[in-house]
Amino acid sequence: MPEQSLPSWNDGPARRAILDFVARVTDPSHPDFVRPAERIATFDNDGTLWCEQPKQSQFFFAEARLEALADKDPSLRERQPFKAFLEHDLNTLASLGKQAAFEAVFMTHAGMTIEEFNAIAKVWLASAVHPVLHRSFTRCVYQPQLELLDYLRANGFKNFIVSGGGLEFMRAFAEEVYGIPTEQVIGSSTKTRFEVIDGRVQMMKIAELGSFDDREVKTENIALHIGRRPILAFGNSDGDLAMLRYVKSGAGARLALLLHHDDAEREFAYDREFRLSPLVEALDHAADFGIDVVSMKRDWATVFVD
């Protein structure tokens, strides 16, 4: 029943574009029909599935990690960029630019096995509270997007996250919160190293960047991990533009969606000036590339999970 689907989406062009697209690609008698194996949808995470203001959640987690590391090595408190993290100095962080700021985050996650990291991230996620929204970070996810993920799954889609966020940080909650298993999470990665500890093989996280999953690298990682061109993608920043264009460049029906944060009352209103992940080119050229812009203010009846 399309009328009852996506209840937290207001009736309007965005909701109708989604319902119409899914109806066409799932109807075997329609020329736009796509067989289930090719119904691949890719979602950015920060700012697309959950809130990324005043900075991406992983920065808050990195501050907690850095506090633990600085207790052992106090010199970190005086070294940039770690000093900026520990002093909550958003201007200095933003001045680094997106990639350098995230790389500094990832460096605080090294020196443990991926299983140890997963346990630490889960403990943090279970107790940390967003400083502005005053709710746990995993409850800063968007209700309309949870409904969209469910709706796509019910229609035979396989949903992937393709985000600049850290692979293992997202894997610590993606299954429980989004219903997306670890193998469908693509993100920025640091390298791992095979080590034998007490006779058992462990994969150690090391402080060396694998890939920073942003902009064109998102499409390279889609090629590496998925091996098919998605038919639907959803983003919210210039970091997603390459992925949205890649999707729209395929033959047949394709849907590319861009969330515009224009709702200062219920969430935050920002785009060009958010230095940690600006939205400029994708917004200015959305129409040229056939990208549908979703307005949080206009298109969403509800913002956060209840």
Add this chain to the structure above:
Amino acid sequence: MPEQSLPSWNDGPARRAILDFVARVTDPSHPDFVRPAERIATFDNDGTLWCEQPKQSQFFFAEARLEALADKDPSLRERQPFKAFLEHDLNTLASLGKQAAFEAVFMTHAGMTIEEFNAIAKVWLASAVHPVLHRSFTRCVYQPQLELLDYLRANGFKNFIVSGGGLEFMRAFAEEVYGIPTEQVIGSSTKTRFEVIDGRVQMMKIAELGSFDDREVKTENIALHIGRRPILAFGNSDGDLAMLRYVKSGAGARLALLLHHDDAEREFAYDREFRLSPLVEALDHAADFGIDVVSMKRDWATVFVD
């Protein structure tokens, strides 16, 4: 009905180990129960799911690609290692070692989009015939392994390929032949580059190695792509030993299987001396690492698909 499962496996220790393992991890009342999301199985491809003698199938495909390239650039016929490919000179190829020989293969696959490569590989696979077995390459797959993949799927497992073979070559047939979708194929990769051609985004394959998915790199790629330690792995060479040990090092029930090619009558008998992918250490130390050795001669009632 375990009695009717795996009909091409002879009753014996290998078949019983598989049936017993699957029974335990799928029984909610058993202490070894594993929830479906964690039932991850990883399979090597060459020599594990299909025949790799007298050399891996991708070498035959690379010869065909090289013939096409040499028509445009005849100097390739005089340059090593390409000369060895074109002259079917297995000794020279083997003397390069596994990684260098495969890297030369991958270099013949560059300069086209991943979608163009997929189409070329599919055309070749549809017509090429194995020179010794006189059947198409995709019919050089092992019937007992197709049954095992089906059996695991029916028991809630998600099967992945983790192979030194080229990612996109395997993706051209893995879904049709093994029922394994492209996103569950992990392999050696060359890099891709985002390009806009006639206004459309394409991912171009370039002649630069991403990773050679062998030995410890298999476990690094499992961490990158899957993000969980598998509970079952199946290999056939020293290139799989790191993966088999990684699986066996996890907590709870784990099954690691090693196929020994000891059947000169129905397939080939080889191990230590196969320079393109030797089996020495994994065979000598299987018992130390808790790896179950599968004898093709003893454990398989049938070898190839009918």
